[in-house]
Amino acid sequence: MSAADWQRIDRLPNIYCAGCGNGSVINCTLAAVEEMGWTRENTVFISGIGCSSRAPGYILTDSLHTTHGRALAFATGVKLANPALNVVVFTGDGDLAAIGGNHFIHACRRNVDMTAICMNNQIYGMTGGQGSPTTPRGAISTTTPYGSAEPVFDLAELAVAAGANHVARWTSYHVKELMAAIATGLQTPGFSLVEVMTQCPTNYGRRNRLRQVSDMIEHLRTHALLVQKRDRLIREGKPIPEGMFVVGELVRRHRPAMGVRA
Amino acid sequence: MRHEVRFSGFGGQGIILSVVVLGRAAALYDGKHAVQTQVYGPEARGGASMGQVIIDDEPILFPEVTDPDIFVIMSQQGFLKYGQDAPPDAVMLIDSGLVHASPGCRCYGIPATEEAKTTLGRDIVANIVMLGALVAVTGLVSREAIEKAVLDSVPKGTEALNVRALKRGFELGEGVI
Amino acid sequence: MSRMEFMQGNTACAEGALAAGCTFFGGYPITPSTEVAEHMALKLPKRGGVFIQMEDEIASIAAAIGASWTGARAMTATSGPGFSLMMENIGYAVMTETPCVIVNIQRGGPSTGQPTRAAQGDMLQCRFGSHGDYGIIAVCPASVQEMFDLTAEAFNLADRYRVPAFVMSDEIVGHMRERVMLADTVETTPRRPLSPGRLPFEPGEDGVPGFPEFGRGHAAHVTGLTHDERGYPDATDHAAHEKLVRRLYQKIESARREIADYEVTNPDAEVVFVTYGPPARTVWQVMHDLSDPAIGHLRLRLVWPFPEFALAAFPDAKVFLMPELNMGQISREVERHVDVPVVSLPKLGGELHTPAELKRALEVHR
Numbered sequence: 075m076s077a078a079d080w081q082r083i084d085r086l087p088n089i090y091c092a093g094c095g096n097g098s099v100i101n102c103t104l105a106a107v108e109e110m111g112w113t114r115e116n117t118v119f120i121s122g123i124g125c126s127s128r129a130p131g132y133i134l135t136d137s138l139h140t141t142h143g144r145a146l147a148f149a150t151g152v153k154l155a156n157p158a159l160n161v162v163v164f165t166g167d168g169d170l171a172a173i174g175g176n177h178f179i180h181a182c183r184r185n186v187d188m189t190a191i192c193m194n195n196q197i198y199g200m201t202g203g204q205g206s207p208t209t210p211r212g213a214i215s216t217t218t219p220y221g222s223a224e225p226v227f228d229l230a231e232l233a234v235a236a237g238a239n240h241v242a243r244w245t246s247y248h249v250k251e252l253m254a255a256i257a258t259g260l261q262t263p264g265f266s267l268v269e270v271m272t273q274c275p276t277n278y279g280r281r282n283r284l285r286q287v288s289d290m291i292e293h294l295r296t297h298a299l300l301v302q303k304r305d306r307l308i309r310e311g312k313p314i315p316e317g318m319f320v321v322g323e324l325v326r327r328h329r330p331a332m333g334v335r336a
Numbered sequence: 337m338r339h340e341v342r343f344s345g346f347g348g349q350g351i352i353l354s355v356v357v358l359g360r361a362a363a364l365y366d367g368k369h370a371v372q373t374q375v376y377g378p379e380a381r382g383g384a385s386m387g388q389v390i391i392d393d394e395p396i397l398f399p400e401v402t403d404p405d406i407f408v409i410m411s412q413q414g415f416l417k418y419g420q421d422a423p424p425d426a427v428m429l430i431d432s433g434l435v436h437a438s439p440g441c442r443c444y445g446i447p448a449t450e451e452a453k454t455t456l457g458r459d460i461v462a463n464i465v466m467l468g469a470l471v472a473v474t475g476l477v478s479r480e481a482i483e484k485a486v487l488d489s490v491p492k493g494t495e496a497l498n499v500r501a502l503k504r505g506f507e508l509g510e511g512v513i
Numbered sequence: 514m515s516r517m518e519f520m521q522g523n524t525a526c527a528e529g530a531l532a533a534g535c536t537f538f539g540g541y542p543i544t545p546s547t548e549v550a551e552h553m554a555l556k557l558p559k560r561g562g563v564f565i566q567m568e569d570e571i572a573s574i575a576a577a578i579g580a581s582w583t584g585a586r587a588m589t590a591t592s593g594p595g596f597s598l599m600m601e602n603i604g605y606a607v608m609t610e611t612p613c614v615i616v617n618i619q620r621g622g623p624s625t626g627q628p629t630r631a632a633q634g635d636m637l638q639c640r641f642g643s644h645g646d647y648g649i650i651a652v653c654p655a656s657v658q659e660m661f662d663l664t665a666e667a668f669n670l671a672d673r674y675r676v677p678a679f680v681m682s683d684e685i686v687g688h689m690r691e692r693v694m695l696a697d698t699v700e701t702t703p704r705r706p707l708s709p710g711r712l713p714f715e716p717g718e719d720g721v722p723g724f725p726e727f728g729r730g731h732a733a734h735v736t737g738l739t740h741d742e743r744g745y746p747d748a749t750d751h752a753a754h755e756k757l758v759r760r761l762y763q764k765i766e767s768a769r770r771e772i773a774d775y776e777v778t779n780p781d782a783e784v785v786f787v788t789y790g791p792p793a794r795t796v797w798q799v800m801h802d803l804s805d806p807a808i809g810h811l812r813l814r815l816v817w818p819f820p821e822f823a824l825a826a827f828p829d830a831k832v833f834l835m836p837e838l839n840m841g842q843i844s845r846e847v848e849r850h851v852d853v854p855v856v857s858l859p860k861l862g863g864e865l866h867t868p869a870e871l872k873r874a875l876e877v878h879r
Contacts, residue, residue, distance in 0.1 A: 147572035151579025
C-alpha cells in the first residue's frame with residue numbers, strides 16, 4: 075500500500091482551504107502509519123471538533139469523529155477495550171488546549187498507548203477565526219480585535235510535565251522531521267503528542283499580515299528554535315529570543331503505560 | 337409480623353454492620369423478608385450513626401421505617417437523636433455502660449462494651465454482643481441464622497472471637513428477661 | 514449457578530451488568546451511585562474486563578462509547594450533576610447509534626441538591642436532556658432484584674436498538690439492601706452485526722442498522738454530524754437531516770409495544786395509581802392494606818418510550834393518581850393521553866410517600 079491507499083477517494087475534494095497546512099500533516103501521518111506496517115483493519119483514527127478533526131473522515135479506516143475536546147476520552151475507551159487496535163488522534167489547538175484541556179493532561183498522565191497529533195494553527199478556523207489558547211500575544215482574531223492579551227499555552231511542555239512518554243513539536247514546513255517524529259510516536263508505547271505548528275492563511279494569516287501561504291510558512295520556519303539550540307542558549311546563559319517556539323523531540327521515555335498490546 | 341428495628345450509636349461501633357447482619361440472617365437463613373436502610377451523612381467518622389432494618393414474614397412492600405418498634409442504642413447522642421421518642425410499646429436495648437436513659441418503653445441494659453473489653457478482650461465486638469442480646473430478648477431471628485450471618489460478615493481470623501461475643505450476648509440477653 | 518444474596522441495589526446493578534456480559538466500565542465517583550463503580554472496579558479486572566476511573570463524567574461516557582465501538586458491552590453510572598455533564602455525549606451516542614448503558618442513581622436537585630437523598634427529578638432530562646430530537650430507552654427498578662434484572666435487560670435493549678439505555682434508579686433503591694437472586698448469566702440478545710453488502714448506517718426494516726464493529730475491516734466513519742448511510746457527513750442537506758432524525762426517533766417510538774414492560778393490577782378500577790421506581794412500593798402497601806378492587810395500579814418498569822397504550826388497560830378509570838419523587842414529570846405524559854383527570858402527587862426531600870399519605874389522597878380524589 076501507499077499513503078494514497080488510505081484515503082477515501084469518494085470524499086474528495088476535502089473541506090480544507092487552499093494553502094491549509096492540515097493536508098501536509100495528514101500525509102505525513104499516513105506515511106508514518108504505512109511505514110509501521112499497520113493495516114486499514116487494525117488502525118482507528120479519532121478526532122474531536124474543528125478543521126483538524128475532519129481528517130479521519132478522509133481516511134479509509136474505522137474512525138470516530140466525536141465531540142469538541144473529548145477525542146482523547148473516546149480514544150481511551152477504544153484503546154483499553156481493544157489494545158489490538160492502533161489508535162491515532164487528530165486534534166487542534168482549540169480542541170486540545172481549551173475545551174479538552176483536562177482530558178489532555180489526564181491522557182498524558184495515564185500514558186494510554188496512542189498518538190495524538192495536534193494541528194496547532196493558533197486560531198479557531200472552522201468557526202471563522204476566533205482567538206484560541208495558543209493565539210500569540212498581540213495577534214488579531216475576530217475575538218481579539220485589539221490583539222490577544224493572553225499568554226499562550228505551550229502544549230508540548232504541558233504534555234512533558236503531565237507524563238507523556240513521547241513529545242515532539244515541528245511545523246508544517248519541517249515535513250521530513252515531522253514524519254519521523256510521528257513514526258517515533260507510533261512506535262513508542264504510551265502516550266505520544268506530536269504538536270504541529272501549521273498555517274491558517276484564511277483565518278490567521280489574513281488578519282496578521284501573513285496573507286500569502288509562503289509568508290506564513292516562512293514565519294513558522296524563522297520562529298522555530300531547535301531544542302538543541304535552546305538548550306545551548308540556556309547553558310550559555312543567553313536569552314531565548316522573543317516570539318520563538320521550540321521544535322524537536324522534547325521527551326522520549328518509558329514510563330509505565332496503559333493499553334499497550336500484550 | 338412486621339418489625340422495624342433501629343440501631344444507633346457513634347461512627348466506628350459497627351452500627352451499620354449490625355443491621356446488615358441482622359437483615360442477612362432474616363433474609364438468607366430464616367426464610368423471612370428484610371429491607372435494610374441507613375442514614376448517609378457527609379461525615380465519615382464520629383457523629384450519631386443510625387441504621388434500620390425491617391423484618392417480616394411476608395414480602396416487604398413499603399420499604400421505609402416509619403414506626404420503629406425495636407431499638408438498639410449504643411451512645412448517648414444516638415439515644416437523644418434516635419431513641420428518646422420511642423413509643424410505649426417499643427422494646428429498647430441500651431449499652432448500659434455508655435447510655436444513661438430511662439425511655440418510656442420496655443428497656444433492657446446490656447453492658448456490651450464493658451463485656452467486650454473485659455471478658456472478650458476487644459471492645460470492637462460490642463456490637464455483636466448487642467446483636468446476641470437482641471436475638472435472645474426478642475427472638476427476631478433464630479440463633480442459628482444470626483450466627484451464620486455473623487460468620488459471613490466478619491473479617492477472616494476473627495470468626496471465633498465474634499461467635500464468642502454473640503454467645504455472650506445471648507447469655508446477657510437471657511439474664512435480663 | 515444462581516446464588517441468593519442480601520445486597521445493596523447499587524451492587525445488584527453492577528452484578529446485573531456483569532451477568533449481561535458488560536466488559537467495560539468508565540466512571541467517576543459521585544454520591545449516591547459510587548457503589549456501582551466500586552463493585553465494577555472489584556469485579557471487572559478479574560473477568561478480563563476494563564474498569565477505568567476517568568477525569569469527569571464527560572470523559573466517562575466518552576470512554577464507554579469508545580469501548581462500545583470495539584464491540585464491548587459498556588456502561589457508566591452517575592447521579593444528577595454527572596448526568597448533566599454527560600448530556601452532550603449522550604446526544605453523540607444517540608446520533609451515532611452507539612449501544613451503551615447509563616445508570617443514574619437519582620438524588621435531589623437542582624444543582625448539588627441533596628447528595629444522599631432520593632429523587633426522580635431527572636426523568637425528563639433523561640428523555641430530552643441532550644439537544645435535538647431523538648428517542649431513548651429508560652427502565653426504572655423498584656427493588657434490589659429489579660436493579661439486577663433491569664440493568665441486565667438495559668444491555669439487551671441498548672444492543673437491540675443501537676441506542677443508549679438508561680437505568681433510572683434513585684438513592685432509595687440504590688442504597689437499600691434486600692434479598693436478591695443473582696443469576697450467573699442472563700438471557701442476552703447480541704448486537705446484530707453489519708451484514709455484508711450493507712452500509713454502516715443503512716437501517717434494516719426495523720429502522721436499526723447492523724453494527725459495524727471496529728477492527729473488522731468495515732472502515733466505518735462515525736460522526737455526530739448529520740450523515741448519510743455510509744456515515745459520511747452531510748450537514749447542510751435538509752432532506753438528509755430529516756430522514757436521519759426521523760429514523761432515530763421512529764426506531765424507538767415505533768417499537769414501544771415491543772419494548773414496553775409494565776404491570777396492571779385491577780383493570781376494572783375507577784381510581785388508578787400510575788407509578789415507576791420505588792413509589793410503586795407505597796402503592797403496593799396501600800393496595801395490600803385496603804384490598805379494594807376499585808383501586809388500580811399501572812406500574813411501569815420501563816418509562817421511555819412511554820407506553821401510553823397501557824393506560825387503556827383501565828377503561829373505567831375516572832382519575833389517575835401519580836405519586837412521583839418530583840414535581841410531576843411523568844404525570845404530564847399521562848395527561849397527554851387520557852381524558853380523565855390526572856392528579857400529580859409530588860414528593861420532594863428524599864423520602865417515599867407514606868401509605869398514610871396515599872390513603873389520604875385516595876379519600877380526597879376518589
